[in-house]
Amino acid sequence: MTSIPEGSEDAGLRRRILDTARHLLVQDGYQALSMRRIADAIGYSATSIYLHFDSKDALLHALIHEGMMELRDRLRDTAVEHSEAPVERLRALCECFVEFGLENPEYYEIMFQLRPERMERYPAEKYRAARKNLDFFAQALERGVERGIFEVDDSRVSASTVWASLHGTVSLLLADRVDVRIDPETFIDTAIRQALRGFRASAPSVP
Structure with missing residues (x-):
């Protein structure tokens, strides 16, 4: 086209x-x-x-791609702004992901929650472009490993677990399924802190 x-x-x-x-x-x-x-x-x-x-599948693919590219631009800018400190960079990426989801609920649902029973395969070139969003998280983890701050076996697997935690956080907030006694900002901050804590390198034991 x-x-x-x-x-x-x-x-x-x-x-x-x-x-x-x-x-x-x-x-x-x-x-x-x-x-x-x-x-x-x-x-x-x-x-x-x-x-x-x-077709309507081509339309759906276009919407997914639009959302993914908007998310990519935000993550890229965030990664550049926090390029030096791995922990701050990963935290900022997490905050960026959550902010995107909460600000764009329709796009977020189409990108991550819509599950058509029958849909044409998502185009490979669009999938490769979308996959770069995960790479921002993987690269932040790798930088932390290089500096002895993080411990991860596989940066892409670890980045995916961060996404899983963030997705759960965003999904619950969008669905209004968080206990009303819990402050949303505290919920988000705690989720991100716990996700990051899991990758922190252990302090060397004292003889």
């Missing part, structure tokens, strides 16, 4: 299609989404939708 100049009428329609599809996906689920429903919602023909996206 050829690229569409930003600011053009086609680009504006594509944006409306994506935004409408995102709302409908979160509101009604994957099975209820159709090109016809999107077309009706924005006042265009279904044919106009197909000029931009071959």
Whole structure:
């Protein structure tokens, strides 16, 4: 599919299609989404939708990719800002992930929680681009290992466990399933501190 100049009428329609599809996906689920429903919602023909996206799976893939690239840009900026200190860098990356999820609940649900029973395989090039988000965490851990601050056997596995903890934190907050007696900021801070604590290198034993 050829690229569409930003600011053009086609680009504006594509944006409306994506935004409408995102709302409908979160509101009604994957099975209820159709090109016809999107077309009706924005006042265009279904044919106009197909000029931009071959299928609703292509639309879903585009939304996932958009979210992943926005997250990537935030994580990249955070990694650059905290490039010297591994602990602070990893903590800042964790905070960035949680902040992204809470600020973008629709994207977050589509990226990490939507589970269609039948969906075309996510394109390999988009998967490789999304996987770089995890690399920011792995690289922070590796830098900590180099400096004797962290102990990890496999940085990608360890980075994935951090993501799992953060995902649980974000999911509970978005679903409003955290005990009302618990302050959300304290909940987030504790989750991140506990995730980081698991990688800290043990102090050498004293003879």
